[in-house]
Amino acid sequence: MSAIFDEIREAVIDGDEDLAIELAERVIEEKLDLVEAIEKGYISGIEEVGASWKAGEAFLPDVMMAADAMKSGMSLLEAELARTGGEEHEDKGKIVLGTVEGDIHDIGKNIVGALLTAAGFKVYDIGIDQKAEDFIKKADEVGATVLGASSLLTTTMRSQGELIEYLEEKGIRDKYKVIIGGGPTSKKWSEEIKADGWAETADEAVDLCRELLG
Secondary structure, eight states, X not given: OHHHHHHHHHHHHHTOHHHHHHHHHHHHXXXXXXXXXXXXXXXXXXXXXXXXXXXXXXXXXXXXXXXXXXXXXXXXXXXXXXXXXXXXXXXXXXXXXXXXXXXOOOHHHHHHHHHHHHTTOEEEEOOSSBOHHHHHHHHHHHTOOEEEEEOOSTTTTHHHHHHHHHHHHTTOGGGOEEEEEOTTOOHHHHHHXXXXXXXXXXXXXXXXXXXXXX
């Protein structure tokens, strides 16, 4: 079984979107462990590309192609998880994820979303460059109680605080749990803007959501 996970990992690293999709279909057809395929295949691959990017060994086109391969393949597995998990997924809570206004980075957010989905949460990813009102609009639409705001730039961190300020201004702060993450963020920053939690890694984000929604 581990062989196909290695193939998935390599497909992501190579940015081979067609193969990433083909392997996802095989995982579903052969009734392999969907969560394991996500974690050991797609997540493992994108994490390696991310590490190469940080080390200056990968270029932006490499990262973008790998991210596309990961998202395309993983979307099939996430849909299958939602289909087979049914009510179990709904029961664990609904989370809206997005990258804040002015920021177009999404790899970290995508990894967090994938692991949350694999853990049984219903995740609604609103994408990049999202205003505070966009988070609330989606949360109200789907009945989500957790808002996850990502920032990968020091210049856009302020938007995480503005999300919380927006909730306070509207008198709905108590209605939502706000969690933040991203490269330049920290526990201290989280406390400063009065967020409900901060996660340094995708695994920690899953644990945080379990704690908040448990």
